[in-house]
Amino acid sequence: MEQSTNFLIDIPNHTAYLTINRPAKLNALNRATLVELSSILQRLKDDKQVRGIILTGAGDKAFVAGADIAEFRDLSEDDARELAAWGHREVMDVLYNFPKPVIAAINGFALGGGLELALACHIRVANDTAKMGLPEVSLGLIPGYGGTQRLPQLVGRGKALEMMLTGEMISAADALQWGLVNYVVAQEELLSTCEQLLKKIYAKSSTAAAAAISAVNIGLAKPEDGYQAEIHAFGAAFSTADFEEGVSAFLEKRKPNF
Known part of the structure; x- marks a missing residue:
């Protein structure tokens, strides 16, 4: 097990278990965490021993509860555009186009930038108590890390706009019914379900x-x-x-x- 500032990394066999390790902050995505994630993804992409990634959050409350809003307060309009563009280019698009399967193991709240992080993964598995949402309208904002584009691809325009315009959270059961997640399982089965999916993928080319x-x-x-x-x-x-x-x-x- 390797520990960096904001992540735990474990690579037994061919799977990289990548855990966002900020449980006291509900694993919120501040700039430092995103910079670190960008670097880790590049390393895992180049590691020929790694065939897939399971991405999850530390603790029993949250996958990622959102962005670190305190960092938004002093941003100018240009600063905000650059932050969004950087996040797309260096993290979200990298995940979305990653040449190895990436599964989000959603172990609790996945809100705002946290849900966008899960949307950028190839497959999503949630525990049965997970809550998902894009609450940015409550801050006078819209999603800035791909949510307006990737969520409609999964759940359709109507449901995506309902989530974005109300800002309300949905249950794991609704997320499954809407096509936002692939599976909903008990917490104790979350990682094993992801592992079984990767086992099937690893048996193929x-x-x-x-x-x-x-x-x-x-x-x-x-x-x-x-x-x-x-x-x-x-x-x-x-x-x-x-x-x-x-x-x-x-x-x-x-x-x-x-």
Whole structure:
């Protein structure tokens, strides 16, 4: 187990367990935490031993309860734009486009920037007491780390606007029904459920997984480019070692060794 200023990092086998470790602040995302997260993500991206990430929060109350609002007080309009642009570029978009699967294990409140962090992950699993919301309107703000774009992709325009315009939290059960999370489980099953999902993914081709993530993201961002991205990635797969192994294993009636 490795401990940095705001994170606990544990990498047994091929999974990086990344825990935001600010329980006294309900794991709120201040600038220092985001800077640290950006650096950790780059390191995990380059680590060939790491095949996936489980991202969660320390303690039993919150995944991430939001941004650190105290840091907002003295920001100018230009400062705020730069903060949002930096957060998109260095953290949220990095997670969203990460070439290895990232699962958010939502162990409590996921509000504001915390929910946006979970939205940037590929898969979300919540415990049954989790609460999720985008309460920025209560501060005279709107989400600034991708919430206005990524939430409608998951739950649709109507439900997304309901959450953003009322600022109210929703339950884990509603989040599951709306498509915001993939699974809702008891707290004691939260990490094991994430682990089982990654186990299934690890049994498949990592190069194909990265290509699928990329093609899906391109199609969501630019629908007119999505099919061409798929065609290109499909063709490129034929020159990979994983394709050779996968087809050989299929024809030889054995499990592939990716």
